[in-house]
Amino acid sequence: MTLPFSDRFRSVLTSAQRVVAFTGAGISAESGVPTFRGDDGIWKKMRPEELASMNGFMKNPALVWEWYQYRRTIIGKVQPNAGHRALVAMESVFPSMAIITQNVDNLHRRAGSTLVYELHGNIERNYCITCGATYRDVEVHPRSRSPVCSSCGGLIRPDVVWFGEMLPEDQWEAAVRATESADLFFSIGTSAVVYPAASLPLVGKRAGAFLVEINPEPTPLTDSVDEFLQGLAGMILPAVLEVARQVRRENFA
Ligand code: BV8
Numbered sequence: 001m002t003l004p005f006s007d008r009f010r011s012v013l014t015s016a017q018r019v020v021a022f023t024g025a026g027i028s029a030e031s032g033v034p035t036f037r038g039d040d041g042i043w044k045k046m047r048p049e050e051l052a053s054m055n056g057f058m059k060n061p062a063l064v065w066e067w068y069q070y071r072r073t074i075i076g077k078v079q080p081n082a083g084h085r086a087l088v089a090m091e092s093v094f095p096s097m098a099i100i101t102q103n104v105d106n107l108h109r110r111a112g113s114t115l116v117y118e119l120h121g122n123i124e125r126n127y128c129i130t131c132g133a134t135y136r137d138v139e140v141h142p143r144s145r146s147p148v149c150s151s152c153g154g155l156i157r158p159d160v161v162w163f164g165e166m167l168p169e170d171q172w173e174a175a176v177r178a179t180e181s182a183d184l185f186f187s188i189g190t191s192a193v194v195y196p197a198a199s200l201p202l203v204g205k206r207a208g209a210f211l212v213e214i215n216p217e218p219t220p221l222t223d224s225v226d227e228f229l230q231g232l233a234g235m236i237l238p239a240v241l242e243v244a245r246q247v248r249r250e251n252f253a
Contacts, residue, residue: 005243009227012210013244014251016184018096021087022200026189026215028107030234031078033071037191053163061146061155068158069140071105072123080111083188083233086241088112093244098178102190102197104160117175119167119197121160130154167196175200185209189233192221201225 005013025035034040036048046067050056057064088111091097099108099116104123108116126135128149138147138156147156161167179185185204192198201221205211213225214236222228229236 005229005240006227009210009212010243010247012184013240014247016094016210016244018098018178018182019090019094019184019186020098020100020178020182020204020209021090021186021188022179022190022197022204023087023099023101023103023108023188024190024192025103027083027233028078028081028103028105029189030081030083030232031107033074033078033105033107035189037193049163052160054165057155057157057162061157062144064157065140065146068123068160075105075107075123078105078107080107081234083237084108084111084113086237089241090244093241093248094184098175098182100175100178100197100200102194104158117171117178119161119171119175121158121168123158123160125159126156127159128152128154128156134159172196176203179204179209180207182207182209184212186212186214187221187225188214188237190215190219192219 025033029035051064051067084107087099087108091114097115099113101108101116101118102120104118104121106122106124124136126138127133128151131149131152131154133149133151135156140147148154149156179200180203182204185201187201190198192201201211202224205224211225212227212229213219213221214229214231214233216231218228
């Protein structure tokens with residue numbers, strides 16, 4: 001697939017040294033994982049505050065567990081797609097490549113990406129809200145409110161960041177450092193509305209990165225980017241990879 005990339009973008013692909021790919025639910029859509037806010041979005045039916053907040057969890061832990069088990073079932077059946085795989089291949093094209101993801105589906109790691117910062121946690125991990133004991137797989141019994149901790153009897157919750165909760169400090173600080181030193185920053189498959197994660201693209205641009213957005217539709221970020229590649233990540237990222245290999249081969253031949 002040949003795309004009309006601008007000369008500026010081609011020149012940046014030729015010289016880029018430190019690349020960041022900031023991703024949202026859209027990069028997993030072609031794997032079959034529903035997004036949050038799209039037409040098929042999982043938040044079309046339920047209010048996010050009910051499902052992705054501590055208040056919502058304490059009010060109805062069974063409903064929140066039902067939602068996360070539903071998402072775990074979907075994620076357990078899907079595979080990384082061509083978009084995830086192109087980002088893995090870019091690790092051998094650019095000297096430094098970091099993934100900063102808002103996704104909790106672990107698909108970047110399963111695809112083989114080696115440097116992944118998870119800003120909103122990981123759906124494969126759980127912990128006890130009382131003693132902090134961590135759990136991988138938990139059994140959710142239909143009639144129980146929530147799985148409970150075998151050590152202290154506290155409620156177990158998914159290890160994801162809910163609304164009103166701080167992002168994991170180590171992941172956030174490392175993501176900001178990578179963003180501030182990037183010379184090429186991709187914002188891929190995100191509606192760019194959830195903060196503080198959504199502040200990263202402009203932090204990168206202000207620090208000097210060439211800012212590229214990949215999305216089938218415009219977002220609040222689109223007017224500020226240097227290159228808007230309108231389309232599906234699974235189509236566009238392999239094309240970006242191909243052009244990057246070609247221009248760097250020509251340039252370093
Ligand atoms: C916090 C749980 C601080 C995990 C989620 C300003 C500063 C700081 C905070 C705020 C602020 N303003 C408001 C806030 C509060 C809030 C917030 O941002 N609210 C928004 C909605 C207004 N932020 C928070 O609460 C954060 N915490 O700030 O704490 C604090 C705390 C205490 C005291 C003081 C301060 C926590 C945010 C994390 C919330 N957790 N989910 C889970 O279950 O997954 S949010 C949820 O949205 C997911 O995590 C998801 O990752 C995130 C972003 O969504 P997207 O990934 O962008 O997905 P979406 O469906 O929206 O868009 C998909 C896009 O893909 C679309 O554009 C579509 O066109 C595109 N697409 C579709 N198909 C494709 C595609 N693109 C490419 N290819 C395709 N094939």
